[in-house]
Amino acid sequence: MKYHLITMGCPKNKVDSDGIEMLLQGADYRSTAHAKDADVLIVNTCGFLEAAKEESIGVLKELGRAKRKNQVLIAAGCLAQRNGDEVIARVPRVDGLLGTRRWMEVVELVNSVRGGKANRALQRYTLLGDPEVGFASATPRPPVAAGSAYLKISDGCNAPCAFCTIPSFKGKLRSRPLEAIVDEAIALVEGGARELVLVAQDTTDYGRDMGAPDSLPQLISAICNRTDDRLQWLRLMYAYPGHVSDSLIEVMARERKMAHYLDMPLQHGDARTLRRMHRPSRMETVYDHLAKLRAAMPDIALRTTFIVGYPGETEEEFQGLLDFVAAAEFDRLGAFRFSAEPGTPAATLPDAVPEDVKEERWARLMELQQPISLRKNQAQVHSLMDVLVEGTGESTRGEPLLLGRSYRDAPEVDGLVLIPGVRDVAAGAMLQVRITGAMEYDLIGERMEIETFSSTRASIGLMES
Ligand code: SF4
Known part of the structure; x- marks a missing residue:
């Protein structure tokens, strides 16, 4: 069995999605990047602002339109919790709703939908409201991406x-x-x-x-x-x-x-x-x-x-x-x-x-x-900074760039440290970088050392160029 999970919204949703994935994998589901190949489609929605809500509805509609017979479509997360009735009214092909405090019951919900145990009143399968079990015990998390x-x-x-x-x-x-x-x-x-x-x-x-x-x-x-x-x-x-x-x-x-x-x-x-x-x-x-x-x-x-x-x-x-x-x-x-x-x-x-x-x-x-x-x-120019590598990119002139963050940048919301001319370092490595230039959002730097911490030098997976 395969699932396809799309996460909308903020990092808190991302953490819940990680938990959902691990629970599904524990029940022998495998992830697929292609919705058409999945048995179970899940959208972990965002309902924080009107624009985010419409975006989540749009994704659900798109999946609903292409949904095959025997595919299951679940709306999880904030929008499902906040506006479950509206989700069902606007995306009739949604089969189930999974609330923000019950994502840990995802396997039970999927099994119910697949087994045909419908909630007659709603004609849908819903797990909303407070769970009976304690909140968020230590759910396993997937491997860490980019450190x-x-x-x-x-x-x-x-x-x-x-x-x-x-x-x-x-x-x-x-x-x-x-x-x-x-x-x-x-x-x-x-x-x-x-x-x-x-x-x-x-x-x-x-x-x-x-x-x-x-x-x-x-x-x-x-x-x-x-x-x-x-x-x-x-x-x-x-x-x-x-x-x-x-x-x-x-x-x-x-x-x-x-x-x-x-x-x-x-x-x-x-x-x-x-x-x-x-x-x-x-x-x-x-x-x-x-x-x-x-x-x-x-x-x-x-x-x-x-x-x-x-x-x-x-x-x-x-x-x-x-x-x-x-x-x-x-x-x-x-x-x-x-x-x-x-x-x-x-x-x-x-x-x-x-x-x-x-x-x-x-x-x-x-x-x-x-x-x-x-x-x-x-003010950071000329300083030495530890930089956590996130990936690679290209400058506007097509030159390779290493992309990372210093302690001054949170993931996804802040700037980056750009290291021109380097591409041979895996995401998740920590480098020491001398800052050579500054822009409004990003810094530019040059690599000083391959790894800041020798104890972990061997375990980070540097790629040989
Ligand atoms: S009520 Fe909303 S905006 Fe205010 S602190 Fe809580 S989550 Fe943040």
């Missing part, structure tokens, strides 16, 4: 952000047991991970549901202490500003394996907009956090994201955001144009910002950030 792996530490979110749909379908925060996370970290490192990226809706709220708020420092220490030195970077994504504690900053600075990098989505820089967003709005506290992080780790790379065009955002409030961005000088910055998500408090707010104004504000924000990012990158 980097995401590690999900919790699911759901307790924050009340007025624009966000996630709590409505992911539910409240549920933390995975510390031991299960550490065991998975050890297994991932043994499987070739040089970098582990901690993800969750809010990583910094880890443990609150277990009666132990601010448990993230303890988790970080446990991972750092119990993995061997093949782990080079433990990276933290999705920090909530109100939850970045002094003990977290202290452990980030102390633990050698911690990447000096923090992704802290702030969403806005003006207190009035932040209040309407139901987000922490004391800007003094945010400045204080940034100062503490930079004092403890002068080489830290800080990433954030903002929403522009939130309902009621006046030109003055937007200017407040620009002033904040100019003062805070983030290394990396992403921005979204506000999108009203049905069912959220923000969708009912008055004073919608016209689309052309959102567009113009988005462009002004990105334009402001570009020289800041460039300056931050230029």
Whole structure:
């Protein structure tokens, strides 16, 4: 039996897809890159924003149109959980829905569909809602690709952000047991991970549901202490500003394996907009956090994201955001144009910002950030950096390029280090690179050594040229 799995959306979905794959493979299913060859088609959907929802529906429709008799089509993940009825109405050839907290029952669902045990009420097979078993025990993960792996530490979110749909379908925060996370970290490192990226809706709220708020420092220490030195970077994504504690900053600075990098989505820089967003709005506290992080780790790379065009955002409030961005000088910055998500408090707010104004504000924000990012990158020129190789590419002149990332770049969302003239190194290798040039998003470098760490030199699979 074969399956074809398509993953939409964010890294948290990718982690669930890894688990789905391993469970299917444990039940003797094999992966195929071609939908037409598969017995089971699964789309792990994204339902975060309207655009992402339509993209997931589009993929399901395409698979549904080409679906053969006896092929099974499952919609899994956020959109299935959030808008299951709509998925079925718009893609009638979907056979089953698998919710965000029940992906670990994928084999049971597939067997039910194939065995014809339909849910009569819905005429579909559905596994939504809370599972009866505990959340996310240590599900096996597939081999690590390119030396980097995401590690999900919790699911759901307790924050009340007025624009966000996630709590409505992911539910409240549920933390995975510390031991299960550490065991998975050890297994991932043994499987070739040089970098582990901690993800969750809010990583910094880890443990609150277990009666132990601010448990993230303890988790970080446990991972750092119990993995061997093949782990080079433990990276933290999705920090909530109100939850970045002094003990977290202290452990980030102390633990050698911690990447000096923090992704802290702030969403806005003006207190009035932040209040309407139901987000922490004391800007003094945010400045204080940034100062503490930079004092403890002068080489830290800080990433954030903002929403522009939130309902009621006046030109003055937007200017407040620009002033904040100019003062805070983030290394990396992403921005979204506000999108009203049905069912959220923000969708009912008055004073919608016209689309052309959102567009113009988005462009002004990105334009402001570009020289800041460039300056931050230029400060790296002449330094030596460890670079995790992701793959190869070609320059615009057709010359070979090695593509990698430094600790300053998270996978998929940040920039790259480009190493011209090199192609003979396998993805997953860690190289020492001298930085020779800088652009707004990417750095240019030259290889100094084949491997940074001699103990692993033989195991990385360098390809002979
Ligand atoms: S912290 Fe993030 S996931 Fe949680 S409600 Fe706010 S935006 Fe949504």
